[in-house]
């Protein structure tokens with residue numbers, strides 16, 4: 001598949017934005033400025049970027065608890081995201097939701113989710129709404145390997161298949177669900193095999209190779225847009241950090257050698273290397289991109305710091321319309 | 322006197338029961354290496370192995386179902402639902418199956434299992450990790466519902482929960498795991514349905530649960546200086562409820578405050594208040610005051626969360642209200 005140089009550079013840019021955002025958010029968490037459950041996606045950036053580059057502006061996103069990357073790739077902006085993490089009223093959810101509930105409805109980002117599997121049946125519903133209204137849209141629904149064992153996964157994907165909902169279900173298989181490895185959770189090698197049980201297409205791809213993810217998602221999106229119903233795409237990847245930012249480093253449930261091996265498969269480094277070799281980009285340009293993102297992050301943090309906190313009296317706001 | 326934390330007390334009970342009864346096992350998400358969502362079972366995997374300490378897929382229905390099936394066939398399972406927020410994912414297993422099988426089978430079988438979980442708002446965990454959903458269990462006959470506050474009660478009640486032949490929902494609380502208190506090393510049980518008077522007093526009764534027990538005791542101590550004598554009662558078991566102890570206290574004080582973290586609308590405090598209104602009306606010298614989480618979702622933002630969590634400030638306000646009349 002021919003991917004333009006511009007698109008490749010955009011992929012790098014988007015992945016770098018996610019990585020740098022996660023790193024900054026992690027630092028702010030350690031500094032005690034951000035609280036709550038912060039699930040970083042360092043190392044998994046190729047998945048949201050490779051998939052979402054295939055979506056159109058008005059397509060929908062359903063995300064998981066590890067959702068910063070999905071939101072950023074779908075057009076989320078640093079300032080309101082950072083402000084949300086700071087619990088400020090200038091955040092996407094006016095400080096009500098935090099990391100696990102990022103939502104930016106203007107960009108059809110229908111939320112990250114605190115309940116594992118929670119977004120899967122909702123994605124089926126959004127897909128049905130698209131079929132119902134006959135709009136030419138689709139949904140990308142991201143979930144973890146652990147979420148593939150929820151009841152919601154079975155019910156949501158089966159129903160989506162039955163109503164031929166235009167949904168791309170993306171399993172971000174990072175090998176672990178908190179401290180539970182795949183082998184204690186299911187007996188499959190490839191989770192995409194589950195697709196057969198629902199009579200839909202399934203494919204597994206190297207989730208640390210953004211070009212491979214892009215191609216696989218491109219194929220899936222064509223199927224979905226052709227009206228052939230949902231597709232299940234499994235992207236094999238790895239979570240670099242702890243399950244959440246507050247997880248003590250002393251929790252050594254993963255073999256350090258396993259972590260080490262995956263760190264070597266950095267999706268960003270991989271693309272950088274290819275682009276440098278093909279002379280599509282220079283070291284200096286990458287440096288420039290890094291700086292630009294850092295600067296944008298500085299501004300976002302400044303914005304978040306300066307923004308007001310919600311008034312205690314507004315506790316009951318937004319409960320009912 | 323040995324002092325240990327609530328977390329350690331719970332672990333001690335689990336360890337005792339695993340060691341002394343080979344029918345007992347623990348299953349839940351992450352219960353082995355990290356000791357479950359709150360680290361309660363940490364280390365037990367090394368002592369008891371994978372057959373007794375079972376890490377599960379993220380399949381709440383199956384976790385509770387596993388417990389029910391095992392309980393029906395002679396084992397005594399303890400299952401963990403990481404946060405009470407996720408009981409919604411297995412509500413059928415709990416409310417229609419676990420609670421009802423003994424009854425619908427006409428008493429042919431028992432379901433001697435414990436479902437342990439944790440409630441409470443803290444740390445900016447936001448609306449889907451801060452719930453206090455237990456009133457739905459109180460509204461489902463057939464379940465024993467325990468919610469201890471002290472390390473002593475945690476151990477004794479957990480022992481009781483495993484020993485009892487009924488299905489027990491055992492609710493821990495996020496903000497009190499590290500609180501220390503006296504816990505005997507010997508095995509003991511705290512009986513079901515028996516409240517504990519945590520502090521005796523003459524003027525006002527506060528029925529408090531979980532973390533709010535500590536808030537109530539702290540405010541009660543301050544009030545002593547102002548010459549107000551407060552009795553603090555911890556029901557410990559929310560269902561069956563020890564109404565007698567509460568009624569006795571109300572007879573004495575004529576003034577009642579109930580402090581519980583479930584939402585006010587149809588929450589635990591409402592149940593206590595209505596029981597007292599029905600049966601103790603003549604003894605009341607002031608309207609009953611309920612304290613609970615406000616009827617809205619738990620917010621992420623820190624100042625909103627502080628406003629959301631009921632505590633000492635609300636108790637002091639309530640004391641002013643019942644005193645006035």
Ligand SMILES: Cc1ncc(C[n+]2csc(CCOP(=O)(O)OP(=O)(O)O)c2C)c(N)n1
Nearest residue numbers: 066114115116144145146147176177178407
């Ligand atoms: C229904 C439900 N059960 C349990 C949890 C607690 N929990 C949060 S994330 C997580 C692991 C999720 O694993 P996976 O789906 O693989 O995503 P990952 O964290 O690896 O990205 C668990 C068990 C939850 N939030 N919701």
Ligand SMILES: [Mg+2]
Nearest residue numbers: 144145176177
């Ligand atoms: Mg995972």
